[in-house]
Amino acid sequence: MELLSASDASAVADVMQGLASPARIRILARLLAAPCAVGELAEDLSLGQPTVSNHLRLLRHLGLVTGRRTGRTVVYELHDEHVTALLQQVLAHVGHAPAGPGA
Known part of the structure; x- marks a missing residue:
């Protein structure tokens, strides 16, 4: 069995910490x-545009979303199929998980 290196564990923890915000999860789910x-994200999620921009900056830094410029607009999307699968798995887990501690 191969052990996880300290640097890889730190990188995973950073991503998990980035996912620890309901607003960021909602942004990812919308994407x-x-x-x-x-x-469009701000409008769909009823969040301020500066708030959405700040969350997107962190999500980009963590490699969870990418942005591509089309004219003056940046269109954001999930980084790749790994992020899509991770999000789908977490959402499925929450749908099947017990309601809370001791449930």
């Missing part, structure tokens, strides 16, 4: 449906 720009 799971389709790529979109900051303004």
